[in-house]
Amino acid sequence: MPEAPDSKPTVLVVDDTPENLDVLSNLLRDSYRVRLATSGAKALQLAFDAPPDLVLLDIMMPGMDGYEVLERLKADPRTQTTPVIFLTAMSRPEDEERGLLLGAVDYITKPISPPxxxxxxxxxxxxxxxxDVLRDKAAYLEAEVARRTRDMRSIQEVTLVALASLAETRDGTTSTHILRTQNYVRSLCMELRQASGPAGALDERTVDLIVQSxxxxxxxxxxxxEAILRKPGRLTEDEFAQVKRHTRLGHDALDASQQRLAVDAAFLRCAKEIVLSHHERFDGSGYPDGLRGSDIPLPARLMxxxxxxxALVTPRIYKEAVSHDEAVATIFAASGSLFDPDVVAAFERRRDDFRAIAERYVDGEAD
Structure with a gap:
């Protein structure tokens, strides 16, 4: 059964001499679909309209020579992988070197030997x-790796949120607290990315790690x-001491798991910083280590x-919620004592984001 014409590879032959076009057309047409061009401009038009599988390209042509045609073919995404063989009577090594450097795959010298x-x-x-097969395979593998990475990331996030939710619900909070704080922290990170100074150096991966943690x-x-977590009244000094231990114990649990699994994941390093230090205060009066200023890791300062x-805008067992404006005023007043002034400045510029996030993820309502 004869081969369908459209299944044949297409060869574009470019030469300003009609006799050369006739010779090559007669030579190739039994095995290939042959398209002909007598100038560089016509060759580019044909190539861009329907990219061929291979180009046979004369170098010495009036107007646009073969070198310029080759450069334009390689500069266009539609034809940059199309192999180009130069047709030339030029046999100097420097001529061949120039063509090969521009991207030609081979030379055929004139007069042409048919075999x-x-x-x-x-x-x-x-x-x-x-x-082409290798490129397609590489693209497939890249897409498959990306898909599996997304799947693993989704599984990890679901596991983290489920685990964290179990801890949160013991003191009356809900999983929406996690969603709100993640979005608050992301908003602060995005603002700090636009700022000057060291805090402005947050890149996308770092922001992602912080939010994920x-x-x-x-x-x-x-x-x-649980009796302490759900106590409606003021905690005793001993009870508060037990609450404060949660930062150290949470950090140590993550650290022990990391060492047991022998992994050094950036995510775990970031998570340990947040778990351990998110109750530190900028003036050094926080816990568990009394860190001060920039000694407190940035992820913990944001958290x-x-x-x-x-905590201010959400009702808890032991207190009523305050308004957004009251919460903003409280945070402004604590700049430089509880909070990093740079983080407070970012919060000031993103205060409307915070209000919207709080209104979107309301306790007891699924989004």
Whole structure:
């Protein structure tokens, strides 16, 4: 059964001499679909309209020579992978070197030897098929890796939120607290990315790691007796001491898991910073280590402000909620004492985001 014409590879032959076009057309037409161009401009038009599988390109042409045609073919995404074989009577090594540097795959010298021309055309068409298959396979593998990475990330996030939710619900909070604080922290990060100074150096991956770590901030609360967590009145000094231990115990649990699994994931390093230090205060009066200023890791400084804002605007067992404006005023008043002034400045510029996030993720309502 004869091969369908459309299944044949397409060869574009470019030469300003009609006799050369006739010779090559007669030589190639039994095995390939042949398209002809007598100028560089016409060749580019044909190539861009319907990219060929291979180009046989004369170098010495009036107007636009073969070198310029080759440069334009390689500069266009539609034809940059199309193999180009130069047709030339020029045999100097420097001429061949120039063409090869521009991206030509081979040279066929004039006068043309039919067996050599056929062999080189067949060879480079075969190589193009192999290269196309490899590119397709690489693209498929890249897409598959991206898909599996997304799947693993989704599984990790679901696991983290589920685990963190169990810890949060023991003191009467809900999973929406996690969603709110994640979004508060993301908003602060995006504002700081636009700022000057070291805080403005946050890149996308770092922001992602910080936001991903937020659900674990109170994982140590699982160690605090429920009677203390749900106590409606003021805590005793001993009870508060037990609550304060949650930062150290949560950090140590993550650290022990990390060492047991022998992994050094950036996510876990960031999570440990948040878990341990999100109750530190900028003036050094926080816990567990009394860190001061920039000694407090930036993720923990961001989490500290987000956590306090959410605690203020959300009702808890032991207190009523305050308004957004009251919460904003409280945070402004604590700039430089509880909170990093740079983080408070970012909060001031994103205060409307905070209000919208709080209104979107209301306790007891699914989004």
């Amino acid at each position: 050599i021309a056929l062999a080189r055309v067949a060879t480079h068409l075969h190589l193009k098929v192999v290269a 937020v659900p674990l901030h109170d994982i140590g609360m699982v160690t605090v007796p 500290g402000l987000a956590d306090v804002y959410d």
